[in-house]
Amino acid sequence: MIWVKLTFGGFGHRLVEAFAAAIVLAATSATVAASLMVVEGARKTLVRVIHQDRPDVVEVKSRFNRALFETPRSGNLPPLTIPVYEPLIDPAQLEAAAGDNQVVKRQSLFRNVVSGDSFLNIYIFGIDVDIERGLSSFSLARGRFLRREDRAVAVLDQASARALDVDVGGTLPVRKADGTDLQLTVAGILDRLELRGAPPRTAETPSLRPDSTFVSSGAFVNLQTSEEIFGRESLTDALVVARNASETLALVAKLQEAFRLEPGIFVTERYSQYQRKVRDFVLTLALFSALSIATAVLAGSFASNLLHDIYVERRRQYATLIALGFPPGIGVAPAIIFGLVLGLAAVAIGGLATHAFVPRTFAMPSLMADLGPTEPTIDWLVVCSLAAISIAALSVGLASTIIRLLREPVAASLSEAGP
Amino acid sequence: MTQAFVSVRSISKTYRSNRATVGALREVSLEIEKGEFVRLSGPSGSGKTTLLNLVAALDRPDQGEIFVAGIDVGRLSGSRASKYRAEQVGMVFQSYNLIPQLTALENVLLPMIALGRTNRSRARELLDLVGLADRSNHNPSQLSGGEQQRVAIARALANDPALVLADEPTGNLDEQSAERVMGLLTNAVRERGRTLLLATHERETAQTADKRLELRSGVATPVREMSSSGYLRSSRSTLIHSNNRGDYIESSTS
Numbered sequence: 001m002i003w004v005k006l007t008f009g010g011f012g013h014r015l016v017e018a019f020a021a022a023i024v025l026a027a028t029s030a031t032v033a034a035s036l037m038v039v040e041g042a043r044k045t046l047v048r049v050i051h052q053d054r055p056d057v058v059e060v061k062s063r064f065n066r067a068l069f070e071t072p073r074s075g076n077l078p079p080l081t082i083p084v085y086e087p088l089i090d091p092a093q094l095e096a097a098a099g100d101n102q103v104v105k106r107q108s109l110f111r112n113v114v115s116g117d118s119f120l121n122i123y124i125f126g127i128d129v130d131i132e133r134g135l136s137s138f139s140l141a142r143g144r145f146l147r148r149e150d151r152a153v154a155v156l157d158q159a160s161a162r163a164l165d166v167d168v169g170g171t172l173p174v175r176k177a178d179g180t181d182l183q184l185t186v187a188g189i190l191d192r193l194e195l196r197g198a199p200p201r202t203a204e205t206p207s208l209r210p211d212s213t214f215v216s217s218g219a220f221v222n223l224q225t226s227e228e229i230f231g232r233e234s235l236t237d238a239l240v241v242a243r244n245a246s247e248t249l250a251l252v253a254k255l256q257e258a259f260r261l262e263p264g265i266f267v268t269e270r271y272s273q274y275q276r277k278v279r280d281f282v283l284t285l286a287l288f289s290a291l292s293i294a295t296a297v298l299a300g301s302f303a304s305n306l307l308h309d310i311y312v313e314r315r316r317q318y319a320t321l322i323a324l325g326f327p328p329g330i331g332v333a334p335a336i337i338f339g340l341v342l343g344l345a346a347v348a349i350g351g352l353a354t355h356a357f358v359p360r361t362f363a364m365p366s367l368m369a370d371l372g373p374t375e376p377t378i379d380w381l382v383v384c385s386l387a388a389i390s391i392a393a394l395s396v397g398l399a400s401t402i403i404r405l406l407r408e409p410v411a412a413s414l415s416e417a418g419p
Numbered sequence: 420m421t422q423a424f425v426s427v428r429s430i431s432k433t434y435r436s437n438r439a440t441v442g443a444l445r446e447v448s449l450e451i452e453k454g455e456f457v458r459l460s461g462p463s464g465s466g467k468t469t470l471l472n473l474v475a476a477l478d479r480p481d482q483g484e485i486f487v488a489g490i491d492v493g494r495l496s497g498s499r500a501s502k503y504r505a506e507q508v509g510m511v512f513q514s515y516n517l518i519p520q521l522t523a524l525e526n527v528l529l530p531m532i533a534l535g536r537t538n539r540s541r542a543r544e545l546l547d548l549v550g551l552a553d554r555s556n557h558n559p560s561q562l563s564g565g566e567q568q569r570v571a572i573a574r575a576l577a578n579d580p581a582l583v584l585a586d587e588p589t590g591n592l593d594e595q596s597a598e599r600v601m602g603l604l605t606n607a608v609r610e611r612g613r614t615l616l617l618a619t620h621e622r623e624t625a626q627t628a629d630k631r632l633e634l635r636s637g638v639a640t641p642v643r644e645m646s647s648s649g650y651l652r653s654s655r656s657t658l659i660h661s662n663n664r665g666d667y668i669e670s671s672t673s
Binding site for chain 1: 498506528578
C-alpha cells in the first residue's frame with residue numbers, strides 16, 4: 001500500500017497534467033498506430049505480391065490456334081471438333097535465350113475426354129515434374145504425385161475425377177496426335193492445386209479464377225507423356241525464373257529478342273508492375289512514417305515536458321527515499337513505474353481506439369495506384385513501435401530527474417523546494 | 420590507538436556551478452566518540468549541511484577520509500552507501516522531508532522498509548515517544564511544523580541507528596516548538612546512547628552538547644565559551660586541528 005501511495009499518490013494539481021500527458025500520448029499512439037497499420041498493411045500486400053506474383057518469373061506463351069481436333073465417337077456421343085493449341089515454342093531456342101536461368105517447360109492440351117458415359121472438356125498439362133513443384137503447389141487427397149519416369153500416368157483434381165468417374169488406379173482415354181487413344185492411368189487425386197501462370201486463353205478453362213495467375217483444375221501428366229500425346233516436343237508455354245529478381249528485365253529483353261520473329265509467342269513479365277508496387281509502397285512508407293515521426297516528436301515532446309514538470313516537483317521526494325536508505329534504483333522506482341503505467345495505459349487506449357475505428361481497407365489512389373487497397377494491420381511491430389514511442393517520451397521526461405538523482409549528489413535534490 | 424566512532428580527516432569539498440567554484444569545506448577534521456552529542460554551528464553557507472551530507476554518504480569528499488563505525492564512508496559504492504544509511508544513520512532535515520502522501524505512521528515505516536524489516540508496533544512506539552501516537556494516521560499536511568519535525572525524528576530513529584544527523588531541525592519552527600523538538604531529539608538520542616551530530620546556525624540552541632564546533636567559510640574551529648568559573652575555555656573536545664596554513668585553532672579538551 002505504501003508503494004502504491006508513493007507511486008500514484010500525492011500528485012495534487014499535477015494529476016491534471018498527468019492526465020493531459022496520458023491523453024496526448026493516447027492521441028499520439030492512435031495517430032502513429034493508424035499510420036503504422038497502413039504501412040504494415042502495405043508491407044504485407046507487397047510480401048503477398050512477391051509470393052504470389054513472383055516478379056522474378058517470366059512467362060513465355062504461344063497464343064494461336066493452329067489446328068482443330070476431333071474427338072472420337074463414344075457411345076451415343078457424336079464426335080466433337082474443338083480448337084487446340086499448336087505448340088510453338090522451341091525448347092532449345094528457349095533454353096538458349098534463357099541462358100543459366102531456370103526454364104520450366106509446359107505443354108497445355110485442351111481435350112474433350114470421354115470416359116464411359118461421361119465426357120469433359122479438360123486441360124491436360126504436361127509438366128516438368130521436379131521443377132514445377134518449386135513454383136506451383138499440389139496437395140494430394142489420394143494416391144501419389146507424378147514421377148519423372150512415369151509413362152501414361154496422370155493426376156487429376158477431385159472435380160475432374162468426379163466428372164470423369166475415375167479414381168486412383170482407373171484409366172481414361174486421351175486421343176493422341178496420330179489418331180490413336182492413349183489410356184492414362186490415374187495415379188493420384190489432388191484436393192488442391194495452384195499451377196502458376198495460366199495457360200493460353202483461347203478457350204475458357206472451367207476453374208480458372210478471375211484475375212488469378214493460377215490454374216486450379218485439370219489433369220497433369222509429365223512432359224514425356226504430353227509430348228507423346230502432342231506428337232512433338234515444342235511447348236505451349238513456359239516459365240523462366242530469373243536467378244536474381246533485379247535481372248528480370250534483362251532476361252525479358254533477351255527472350256523478346258530471341259522470339260522477335262515469332263508473332264504468336266509473347267513474353268510477359270510482372271517485374272515492372274512489381275517495381276511500381278514497390279515504389280508505391282516506398283511512398284506510402286515515407287508519407288506515413290513522416291506523419292508518425294512528426295506526431296511522435298511533437299506530441300511526445302509535449303507529453304514528456306508535462307511529465308518532466310511532474311517529476312521535477314517530486315524529485316526531493318525520491319531523494320528523501322534515497323537518503324533514508326533506499327538504493328537509488330528503488331528510490332526512483334515510483335517515478336519509473338508511474339511513467340510506465342501512464343504511458344502504457346495511454347498506448348493501450350490509443351491502440352485499441354485505432355483498432356476499433358481504423359477502416360478495414362485503405363487506399364489512396366493517387367499514392368497507391370499499383371499497390372492497390374491494403375488492409376491496415378496491427379501486429380507486434382506496430383505494438384512494439386507504440387510502446388517504444390511511449391517509453392521514449394517517458395524517458396525524455398524522466399531523464400533529468402534520473403540523471404540528477406543517480407549522477408549528481410542526492411543532497412542537491414534534498415534541499416530543493418517541493419512538497 | 421583506537422579510532423573514534425566518527426572520524427573525519429582533512430576533508431575538503433568544492434562545488435562547481437557554471438564557471439564559479441565554491442569551496443564548501445577546507446581540510447576539516449573532527450572526531451566524535453560513540454554516544455557523544457556534537458553541535459556544529461555556523462552561519463548559512465558555512466558548510467554544515469555539506470559536512471553532514473558527506474558523513475551520511477550522500478556526497479563524496481574531494482579529498483580526505485571519513486570513517487563511521489570503521490566504515491570508509493567516502494569510498495562506499497551506491498548500494499553499500501544505501502545500506503550504510505539504512506543501518507547506521509538517521510537523518511533529520513530542516514524542512515522535515517516527510518512524504519506528503521503517506522501518513523505519519525507510514526513515514527516512520529519508510530527506513531524499516533528500506534532495510535526490509537517493517538515493524539508497525541515499533542513505528543507506533545516511536546510516534547508515542549514523540550507524543551504523536553494519536554496522529555499516526557494523519558498526513559503531514561494535517562500536522563503543524565513542530566509535529567512534522569517530531570515525525571521526522573521518529574523516522575530518524577526507526578532503525579535504531581548508531582548515528583543521528585540533524586540538519587537545522589529547528590530552523591523552520593517557532594521558539595516553543597523548537598525547544599520541544601530539540602528536547603525530544605536530544606533526549607531520545609541520549610537515552611539510547613546514540614551519537615548525534617547536530618548542525619545549527621543558532622548559537623543558543625543545543626547548550627547540552629558534549630562538543631561544539633563552529634564552521635566558518637568551510638573551516639572548522641572549536642567553540643570557546645565562558646565557563647561557570649568565568650574563565651574562557653574551549654568546550655570538551657577531541658577536535659583535531661587542521662589547515663596547513665595555520666589559520667586554524669588547535670584542538671583542546673576540557
